[in-house]
Amino acid sequence: MKTYARYSKWWIAAMLLLIVLLGVAVAEVCGWPFLAAPLEHALSTQIGQQVSFAADPATPAAQQKPFQLRLLWGVRLAVERIEISAPVWSRTPQLLLATNFAVNLSLVDAWRAYHGQDFSICRVTVKKLDVALERMADGRISTPLLQNATLPSVARWGIDAATVRYRDERTMINVVANLHSAAEPTVAPRSRDLPPQRKGVFNERGSSVAGQATVNGTFRGLPLTLAIDFGTGATPVTPGVAMGSIPFNLTALLGETNLALHGSLADVQNFSSFTARFSLAAPSAALFGDAMGIAMPSTDQLVSEGVLVKKGATWYVVVDKATVGASELRAAFAFETGSQTPLLSGQITVARLLLGDLGPMIGNAPTAASTTAAKSKGKSSAQPGRTLPYRHFDLAVLRAMSANVLIDVDEVQFNTPLLEPMRPLHAHLQLSDSILSLTNIETRSRFGRLHMSWILDAKQATAEWSAKLRWEGVQLEHWLKPKPGGNGARPVSGRVEGNASLWGRGRSTAEILATLSGHIHGELHNGQLSRLVAEVIGTPAATVWAAATPPHDTVRILCAAADLAIERGVVRPSLVTAEIDGFTAWIAGTLSLATETIDLRLLTAATPSSPRSLHTPLQVTGSFAAPNVVVSKVAIAAAVANSFFAPLLKAVAALIPGNENTGNGNAANQASSGCRAAASIGGATVNEITRERAK
Known part of the structure; x- marks a missing residue:
């Protein structure tokens, strides 16, 4: 009797275990459909927006499987249609809409995600993705998750097509990006219940990358057109290792500014590491600076080429060759964006500088190309009946960053045949706490020495400007040329000594000179x-x-x-x-x-x-x-x-x-x-x- 009772307990336990295993097997085969609602609720609570799973209307009713979940040897979730609602204040129909969405992650990462720890995702595949992101002028954002949380890293992506709409009232961005795969699905599915693994814009291990992306819209009131081609030859992606470098070609047109990039991108998700060669053509350096969030002076037409590198929060720019109007220069910069106040540091080496090319920097009348660009931004450099430049300085940019740049100029030309060039000229540009200073401006030669420094304080709505100038032993006969076509005689000669101390207030060159x-x-x-x-x-x-x-x-x-x-x-x-x-x-x-x-x-x-x-x-x-x-x-x-x-x-x-x-x-x-x-x-x-x- 006792033996029978003992065996009965084991049989009951075995039967219960068998029932549980059969239940798990049935649930695994059916895809755990009863977990769809709890998962929707959990994701809605985590994101702060309503999340819903549904069948794809484009799929025949007999073949529809809205929710499929696999928990053996890892977590694999496949949803025919997932939708995340937009905030109540938004005018967009939804925040996210994805069809044939699938995600794979390990059991360990699933455990970490459940407990709110950092985790990574092995693979994400999407047939079609539609995302609408917004940020309003008062700081409201489509989802606080993008602002406050650390997103998981994704080892491999597979996207056939995607549309991303982004509107930011603070930075005046309103664009629509479209991504398309250039390859057909070729990787066999792991399960008959899961959708095929697709070769998308960013694809699976062992296959090449091919895709295109286009961006159209406006940036700071200027029309923006951008195209990216992802070519073949990307580094294969191995399990557990971040995605390899992806070669790309990018062309962009912002107003009248043309930019071309040819390089490789190592971190697609976070955009934290890439290297590329660039070529740039813009009516003014200020327009390019606006696009990069860098305070750059208004100049004559800018054409440059070089290397652009991004590592983490720091940008590195090496300008192999650049021309501003007829001036020629080389430069090397580092732009650190990780701190609250971005810092631009580097050195500019100029072979030949024509002073007239920097006329727009102080608000002077630029060339026709620069004038068109200025008008497109609502600014004008010329005032009827006046000759002094009155266009307002962009003081807001000076308050948004810091700078520390050394300037070495081999030759400065004055754009007039009556004045000899200055050789050489050195200066130190600094921007800190809304104060722009150009100090140690010095040119020294056997024909004399000029020393100058000036400061522009942009803390208030009206800037305060001051300058000090000293000249010593300047031999006029070596600075003033004879009049062209004359008898070769110098109009005046001798040695000049002197100094000047000046100060004024205003929002433009004309206003400062008026005070x-x-x-x-x-x-x-x-x-x-x-x-x-x-x-x-x-x-x-x-x-x-x-x-x-x-x-x-x-x-x-x-x-x-x-x-x-x-x-x-x-x-x-x-x-x-x-x-x-x-x-x-x-x-x-x-x-x-x-x-x-x-x-x-x-x-x-x-x-x-x-x-x-x-x-x-x-x-x-x-x-x-x-x-x-x-x-x-x-x-x-x-x-x-x-x-x-x-x-x-x-x-x-x-x-x-x-x-x-x-x-x-x-x-x-x-x-x-x-x-x-x-x-x-x-x-x-x-x-x-x-x-x-x-x-």
């Missing part, structure tokens, strides 16, 4: 003046005698100094005078940067001077856009007399002892105190005399 204050001081030593210039500015007698004085048709400048006082955009020469052999010259009047008007007079008098001998051979009035230059008839008559009497006077001057002009000596190297003494005529200053005459 400009500060002072400018300069002195000329060992100076000489061309006879052609003396013909216009000198008195008739002094002009003719200066033209006859050897050697090389030049006259000595005994002393020259300038002190300019600037207040609220108005420039007033407190001292601009030059004492030349035979006469003295002054500049009087005002120049307004706020109204862009000119009222300047060149005054000359024979030496020794007296108020009665003072006259005005040259006067400039009007506006910057339409200046009115008036030359005295007396000066014109002097030039005519010079051409008639100069040969005779030269012969007479050569006979006078001690008339040799060496261009040196104490008389040619006067201090500014001597010029201040020459600035008064009969005890009165030039400005006082001109004001008295105006009455």
